Amino acid sequence: MVGDRLAVAIDPQTGALSGLWERSTQRRFIVGAFDIYHWERRTDEGRTDERLDEVRNVHREKGRLTFVCINTDLPRVEIRKVYYFTTVKGDERILCRRVELKGGPSEPMLVKLSSNVIFDEAFRERSFYERIFVIGTQGDPRSVIFAREIKEPIIQRAWFISTEGRAQFSIIDPTTETGLGHYLFKVNDRWAFPQGLASSYWTPYGWEMGYGGTFVKRGASYSAEVRFHLFHGDRITFHREYQSLPEYAKIMRDWTPHKDMLRIKACAGGQLTHADNRSYADATFGEANSWCRPNEIVFNMSGPRDTRWGEFPVGDDAEFVDIAQSGKVRSRFPARKLKENVALIHERYPHCRVGIYLFIWDIYKGSRIYREHPEWVLRDKEGNEVAGVWGATHWVQANWCPGYRSYLLKALLRFVDYYDFDFLYLDFSVGQLLPDWERGVVVQIYEYLDWLKRLHVELAKRGKFLWLNSFAGQPYFDMGFHECSGTHGRFIKLPWRYGASIDLMRKLYTRIGTVCIPLYWHGGDMFKLKGTYNEDLYRNRILALGLFPTGCYLDPYQKHFPDGKGGADWRAVFRYNAAVPFTAREMLATEFVDIGLEPAWWRDFETEFEAYTLRQGNAYFLNVISHYSDVRDGIFTLDAEKMGFEIGKPVFVWQHYIRDPAKFPKRAPALPNWERMFERYACEIFTLRSRRFKITLPKLIPRRVRICTITQVPAFIHSASGQRTQLMLPEFSGCHVSGSIDVAKQRVTLHLELNQPIEVFIHWRREWSEPTATVRYRSGRRRKLSPSLVKFGNQQFARIALDADARVVQVW
Structure with missing residues (x-):
């Protein structure tokens, strides 16, 4: 096949991809690619691959080339492969490969699909592999690795400890600024979040990308489309082009984040269980509330917790029961009392928005729905219940069948309505691909997203917002935790670029109007830097990227912020960290933009300046963290045309000098000016004379962020x-x-x-x-x-x- 920009070779015997070139340069990227079929039945399992397929029919129609195949290891399954080209940014640079599976044996057979790609070595050896960590994962935490460093397969988990594979990678040759993206794009003709049932690996010759999964059986069909995406530029270029693809862009455009998200001031301390204690509530909820302007809000997620997951206590006679992993009851709290406490918060502290933690993956074995709806429990191929994520003894996983999803939607809305919570927090993201052997189906990611969309709409009707442990790039949420971000303690001993790459990609996929909150991790020596918690790293990255902080972990509070009576000064606790959210609040509407920054660390591997360029309205940010060991000036250039600046007009550059954190220690009471993030400001004004112009950030202190704003507005x-x-x-x-x-x-x-x-x-x-x-x-x-x-x-x-x-x- 030959397109406008790509030439493709396909094996006529198997229908497998056997080569891919850029026509204008005759540069070869791929020397071969074939699918791997991992199959399982109740009694056996195995693996075969596309090289053993047999083509039975080939036809071309309307620019699409179709191969109809069989594989003797997949009895009575028709494998249909459809190749065609499509455009990005009006340029035909994408090869689409659609795989359809039809029919199957009499008993259900689970098939997991992987795409095994072998790159041309002349291209691969100069390049690096790149991916997004939607949250951190176990194993190698590097999201960017030079190909020459990969000596053995490195697992690329979709999320945390899952065996599911990430299904979106790119490989980039920095010497030619040319790259190839490879990703799952559709399942059953629906846009697919890039997550595959089979595990994924980066290998010394290419990668193996898990991208699909289904039960093949009589009368059923399944399709998955992966894409090979040629681009010129850097990794930012690739992800921006991906975001511009019509199917994805429409999904992200067709939902509306909650209006409150751009009005958030801070995270309020305090526990809802103690809200009726007036002095305590005034010092926690009330302290945060008192610093709000008329249109600002603060939020609080606290207890109680009911771990009888699957049931959500509602009613004046109900109670919250916290069950330990052992099955022992740790605490009880009356539902009626919680409802009264929420009403107190709303009455006394009108800027406060409150909610509690919920977990919806599991069903508690002692619950009513476990007894009444055994069909909602996930079972493995032996018919055994699948142990819960929360704990293996007293919880089981839900199978997310339509009946469970319908129940869950109604139960959660009833829960929010009864307590009048301002938001619903779910420890949930996009879902996981669940093989349900009882029903013979794999629950697909778009089914979870359809459910989340309905939930988001219903909450919006009530004026509530949805807070998730969201994944980078997903739709249908208002506020999202960025779990195991690049500020996680595991990155402290690695070069700074690895953690920065994770957080940069999260910012790149954060839609304006939503709030991204990297979780602040602590505890144990691996999380410490020179004897202190990683507060400096966290603060730097929050402010540099315009993200939003959660409250830092400052316990034991009574030690760091003693009130002189054996307890904690809760006002001092809030004030210790408040300058960070107060500043981040003013950056909530920023977006990452490419305005021609040089040096840009994501493509310049020599610089030790971690710099980011953001836009908010008619102003730009150049925010820099120096990783050099000495104090030195940072000299950068920007592209005025990309910024929309006018030649001949003045430019106003504001340097914001962050205060010395050592001068604001943990203590009670808080020091004067605790609410001010910057100790001084300096302004430079010059007339713009050329398209590229220079910005100097003088005397950058190592590992202390400098905020720089740039505009042509004279005010x-x-x-x-x-x-x-x-x-x-x-x-x-x-x-x-x-x-x-x-x-x-x-x-x-x-x-x-x-x-x-x-x-x-x-x-x-x-x-x-x-x-x-x-x-x-x-x-x-x-x-x-x-x-x-x-x-x-x-x-x-x-x-x-x-x-x-x-x-x-x-x-x-």
């Missing part, structure tokens, strides 16, 4: 609703400032979209005369005033307080 929001902002930006929480400066006329014009009162600082040159300002409001009225002049950073500004209905400001 920034200094405060909103009476509270100072942390960042020098023309954007804040739905408030937008745009405008320009006319140097010749000594005039600045601003256009405003505001949802709250703000104080704006407008650049005013020192050599200019005293300013006068006119404000025009939404109603059409005008107001003339005389702004005060202030020195801020190393520049002069005109300072004006504005009501929320101001629309245009002119200063002359």
Whole structure:
């Protein structure tokens, strides 16, 4: 087959892919690829592969080449392989390979599919392999490995300890900036989250990618489509192109995150079980609530916990029962009391949003649904119950059949409604491919996603949001934990790029309007860095990428924050870490953008500057963590055209110098200025003269993030609703400032979209005369005033307080 950009060789005897080239360069990427069929019946199992297929028919129709095959190791199964080309960004650079399985033996046979790819060695030896860790996994934690370093197969788990395989990889030759992506894209003609039933491996010659799984049986059919995706650029290029594919883009476009997500201020401390203790609640829930502007919220996920999974206690006579792994009851808490405590929180602390932890994989053996619905229990091929994830003795796994999914949806909504929780937290992501031997089906990922979509819609109708242990790239959630992120303690002893790569990809796939929270891990020597917990690493990465923090683990609280009475000063606990979420709150609407950064560490393997470029409205961030051992300047260049900047206009660059963490230790009471993240600011202003321009970040301290904002708007929001902002930006929480400066006329014009009162600082040159300002409001009225002049950073500004209905400001 020959397309516009690709040439493909297919073995006429087997229908297997035997070569793939780029036509313009005649560069060969693949010398061979064949599927592996892992099959199981109740009494036996085995493995065969595509090289033993026999082609019975070949035909071409409408640009598609189809091979109809059989394999004697898969009796009465028809294997149909369909090849065709498709486009990305209007360019025909993708080869699609669809495999259809029809028919089968009289008894169900489970078939797991893997794609075994062998790369051309001249291409492979210069390249590196790349993948996304949707969460961390056991085993090798590196998501980027140079091909020459792979000496034996390295398992690529889909998630955590699962044997399921990740089904989206890319290989990139940095010397030619050319790469090939390979991924599962559809199952049964539905977009498929890239996760396969068979295990995946990176190998010394290519990779083996698990991508499909089904029971083949009479009257049933199954299809899975994998793609080979040629791209030019770096790994960011590949993932951005993947995100642009119509099927994926439509799914991500057709759901709406909850409006509260861009209004989050912090994570509130406190336990719902103690909310009726007024002094305790004021110091935990109340402390967080007191720092909110009128339109801001804080959130809290706490106890109690009922581990009788599958049943969710509802009703004034119900109770929460926490069962230990041993089966012993650890605690009980009345449902009615929890409902009353939630009402107290809502009444006293109106900015607080509360919910509790839930786990939906398992069914407790002592529950009513276990007794009444044995058909909802997952069984293996011997007919035995599959042990639960929560514990093997007292829990079993649910099989996620339609009846269980329907029950679960109704039960969870009833649970949220009864307590009036503000969100539903589920320790759940996209699901897992479950072979159900009783029904003879594999539960596919799109079935879980359909269920999540319904749940998300129903919660939204109630004004609630959905919080998951979400996977990078999945739809249908509002807030997501990023579990085992690149700040996990296991990365401390590895070069920094490995952890950074994981977090960069998570940011790349975070949709604006959702919140990504890397989990902060601690405990034991492996999590410590030079005798301290990895707080610095966590803080740096949160602020550099515009992610959102969870509360740091600061226990034992009474030791670090003593109240003088043998307990903990809970206000001091909140204040110790509050500057981080207060700053991250102002970056919730950022997205990672490629604006031509040089050096960019993800393609420059020599630099020790970990730099990220983000965009929020009409401002950009250049955030840098230096991994050099000495204090030194960081010099970077950016592409003004990619940023939409105008040549000949001024550029405003704000350096934000983060405070020295050592000066703000764990203690009670908190030190003055505990809420301020930055100890000083500096502003550089220059006229843009060329497409590429230089930014210097002076005296970068090793492993201390520097935040740098860049805009052509000659103003920034200094405060909103009476509270100072942390960042020098023309954007804040739905408030937008745009405008320009006319140097010749000594005039600045601003256009405003505001949802709250703000104080704006407008650049005013020192050599200019005293300013006068006119404000025009939404109603059409005008107001003339005389702004005060202030020195801020190393520049002069005109300072004006504005009501929320101001629309245009002119200063002359």
